[in-house]
Amino acid sequence: MGIKRFGVSLEDFLLESLDQYVIENGFANRSQAIRFLIEKNVAEKKWLCDHLVAGTIIIMYDQAKKEIFSKINLIEQAYKEVILSSSQYYINQNFCLRIVTVMGVAHTLTELADQLTAIKGIKHGKLVMSRAD
Helix, strand or coil: CCCCCCCCCCCCHHHHHHHHHHHCCCCCCHHHHHHHHHHHHHHHHHHHCCCCCEEEEEEEEECCCCCHHHHHHHHHHHHHCCCCEEEEEECCCEEEEEEEEEEEHHHHHHHHHHHHHHHCCEEEEEEEEEEEE
């Protein structure tokens, strides 16, 4: 597999954002960062499929907001057939880290993660999956 060169035209603000991304993430150059971003995007698109996968959904939220906890529980109840476990850890007085271990069809887990991370008040959310078939 060879490497091909090509040109990319970007607006100034996007180029500045890319340069900042390169610095913040320790990439050697722009090409390495662009390659990483493309691979990441392509990999995420592949997860909109019917493959059997296993993984985790990690969310961080303000534990003082009880409505967040209730919404998480309602969503988890609707997806109980793909949830293997759900644990929460109180990081400090403000934040709770929730780790949901999941296994099922990739697009279903993506849907679950999207619903959880879309809850108003979620500070951070991420789905990590690997094929299980």
